[in-house]
Amino acid sequence: MRARLILEDGTECVGTAFGAVTETLGEVVFNTGLTGYQEVLSDPSYCGQIVTMTYPLIGNYGINRDDFEAVRPFIHGFVVREHCDTPSNWRSASTLDELLKAYGIPGIAGVDTRMLTRKIRHYGTMKGMITTSEAPLHELVASLQEASLMTDQVSRVSTKSVFSCPGSGHRVVLVDFGAKHGILRELTKRGCDVVVVPYNVTAEEIRRIQPDGILLSNGPGDPKDVPQAIQTIREILGQYPLFGICLGHQLFALASGADTEKLKFGHRGGNHPVKELATGRTYITSQNHGYAVTEASIKGTSLEITHVALNDGTIEGLRDASKQAFSVQYHPEAAPGPYDSGYLFDQFMAMIASAKEEKAHAKAR
Structure with a gap:
């Protein structure tokens, strides 16, 4: 399914939806870790944020029971370059897609995460949304600009x-x-x-x-x-x-x-x-x-x-x-x-x- 990542400055990234098919709002940030995406997903400090992983391949070793850093993830969205839905790891108990679906978290793959990271580094973090809506870009940007980020994380x-x-x-x-x-x-x-x-x-x-x-x-x-x-x-x-x-x-x-x-x-x-x-x-x-x-x-x-x-x-x-x-x-x-x-x-x-x-x-x- 087609998904869109929209930033408050009007930037649009089109990709493929994975995880939960739902619309989300959050502060778009990036993480430079090469591994550890499960710990990132389950770190409560990411509550209210849409996390972009700069490493291009995410999901390749699946999800296991031992590497959670909280009982459940609190992030609002996950952005990757390439999403691997066929993990290979002896500890893997489920896929990244299954985890995100279980907790209602949308993901988007196929995004130029290098471009997105460079933009955030240059202009700073900003509000964003992940959506499968086909509404005109200007309407989504306008609603995003009027929206407020949570303060009770x-x-x-x-x-x-x-x-x-x-x-x-x-x-x-x-x-x-x-x-x-x-x-x-x-x-x-x-x-x-x-x-x-x-x-x-x-x-x-x-x-x-x-x-x-x-x-x-x-x-x-x-x-x-x-x-x-x-x-x-x-x-x-x-x-x-x-x-x-x-x-x-x-x-x-x-x-x-x-x-x-x-x-x-x-x-x-x-x-x-x-x-x-x-x-x-x-x-x-x-x-x-x-x-x-x-x-x-x-x-x-x-x-x-x-x-x-x-x-x-x-x-x-x-x-x-x-x-x-x-x-x-x-x-x-x-x-x-x-x-x-x-x-x-x-x-x-x-x-x-x-x-x-x-x-x-x-x-x-």
Whole structure:
């Protein structure tokens, strides 16, 4: 079936429909990963977006039960150059087409994804739609220009209730803004007693859980769209060791008095170089974000910049030593991507252990 990808600037890409045959609206972004399309599809941080894969062949190793990063995908559309509907992989349990159909997500194949990526890099992300409608282009563009993108993505992807993943180690409260399963895997691998809480949890509710540390997860959208989370973080800063990832990094910065801004086309892929300022070492990281903390806003706060992106110089890591808190803009849990930065979870564990030791000494005195 013929499908069309329409951008708000009037660009039209004609291709072949796969997945669900339905019309969708979203912010059109691109991901530069060579593999890992299943993890991209199931990353809650893509909620509300139409994702373009720059690698030309997608679907060739199918879909399996183990590589999901959430219970279900939340993306609004999938754009590829070539869609493979005959996967070859011993782990494959279904096809990409079957997955998209199951969750009502439309896909379009046969698109010049190189042209589309170059356009987004030049002009920035923009609204788009995937449709099988044969309506005139000017009508579709007009309706697209009048449409509004969603701003409540976090509430859609966050858990609705508290649940735990028991362990015998440190108790960590994971605030779920759209957490990837990779974060849970890294915490449970280290024996943590993890309590997952909704994005709108209050500071008092966190205190009642009596955590040893707090992890602020990744998630979709503009961090300023969840002001209640910023207030909660502000109230608990300094009371527990804190680690923020991606959206959690941005929320930590806002709670500390810094500011964020929308990037032109964001960082989305598994090969982004990041420099750790303390050591001068470069790490290859997995990233998925459209906003960043502004460097000028760090002045006047107690925050210290720890990591920067080598591609564009944006802030990739922050620390507030006085409050035992740090954060990174990228994904140390990877999936998909390199595991170079897994040491950050160990750093978080060491921070928790140190804080517990200090409390024990204080009680002994």
